[in-house]
Amino acid sequence: MSLEDDLFAQRLRRTGEIEALGFRAYGQRFDASHTIPQILAHYGSKTAEELADQPRVRIAGRIQTVRRMGKAGFLHLTQSGERLQVYIRKDAVPEPDYALYEGFDLGDIVGVDGYLFRTRTGELSVHAEKLTFLSKILLAMPEKWHGLEDVEIRYRQRYLDLIANPESQKIFVTRAKIVSSLRRQLEERGFVEVETPMMQPVYGGAAARPFVTHHNTLDLDLYLRIAPELYLKRLIVGGLERVYEINRNFRNEGVSTQHNPEFTMLEFYQAYTDYQGLMDLTVELLKQTAIDATGSAVVEYQGTKLDFGNIRRLSMQEAVGNPSLRGHALVEAFERQIEPTLFEPTIIYDYPVEVSPLSKNKPSDPAFVERFEIYVAGMEIGNAYTELNDPKEQCRRFEYQRTLKAAGDEEAHQMDEDYLRAMSYGMPPTGGEGIGIDRLTMILTNSKSIRDVILFPLLRPEGEIGIAERLRGGDV
């Protein structure tokens, strides 16, 4: 029997001991008076004298450390990455409560009733008067000092990462702030949040290979969307003049530190504007999002300061420094020579029409389209353009994509007649933009890999885990 099995069996037995003491190994509702962060916020700066009236508290959390000293002891409870010490004396709690405490394992979830005081060394602590058992841990916690380093376990068992590494919790809290900041800013400007199909009979709006699935009753192959773009623009035709969606896209392509097969995109469309209007909006959105997420428009990423309050704007030809380059050659030169060097937040505008099947031509030079992308830390984090709203031109673009597809380009855009029909009812001049939420979160949380900002990134499934057998073993 391995040590882990041994430990597991031992703790399964301990659930019986907990119940023999009159507690529940898996407890019930527990109404705390405060969360641990609340206690630290309200009482963290109070002196021992100010706590002389012994403020009563009722708290719950996971046991992070235990220090036993015969007939008394200390433990730390954690909640939301913050911790509070509890002091337990044999003569200050009921007898069964002390026996319960003696059997605590690191990682158990417990409740404590008591009063606040400061220890001799000055640490704010709860003097326990009553304990409640809430949930028994059966497996071993990661090491308390080094935390959990193994990236594979961190991604596969994210809950362990969140328990052991408070920085990881912070990343996902920041991610939530980024999303809510963008929602708030868009709603302040009159944008309406919508949801469009994830399963689409025709995929479009980006150049990528899709995932395919099947609906049984309709006997219909469907694609998981690679982008919501064409549906959002149908809504613009319908008169929802400012719409946005924050949701998942699925692309059946490589996995890397910057790519996950499912990823989150903000797309928004605004009627009667163009890409210049979107550039101004983008600059405002990104600056405010950086402030809301990190407290500052200047963000440090991998040792370099990035100023979201000062976003450069360069045309692609200016960036490459060669006004004679056009078409695919220009894009290749840009992607090879310039893109990796764009560390400071930068807007690159005016793309060749060949790589932009849904963007509107520049009136002054139809070989280019009114399109820009946002680059930060060498990564593309956004893509925007004045939407092509001429159905005849759109039809020609689809035909061109069809020839690319026939020539073997798997990612060429599909012909979408339903979309052409919608556009034929008249689409107002419109600007549209997509921002990659995962990559933006990487930048604003100083994360090197996209897997660090996605709670459950895609990994190959692991083999047999064997926990069911061990849990059955506890019944014998």
Next chain:
RNA sequence: GGGCGCGUAGCUCAACUGGCAGAGCAACUGACUCUUAAUCAGUAGGUUGAAGGUUCGAUUCCUUCCGCGCUCACCA
């Protein structure tokens, strides 16, 4: 998909050129009523990712496979 690298106790890591697989934390037993990486004394814990090969002898060298990371290609 290609290249490079990694996989040792539950966790964090050692093990020189191929020569007895180790430490800290966690666990178990005992002592301890203000500790905080508690301390002190003791105990237990290993199919070295898997399978095969070379060798007197393999964690170490070779082959295949599995998983993960980095990177190139593709892509956002």
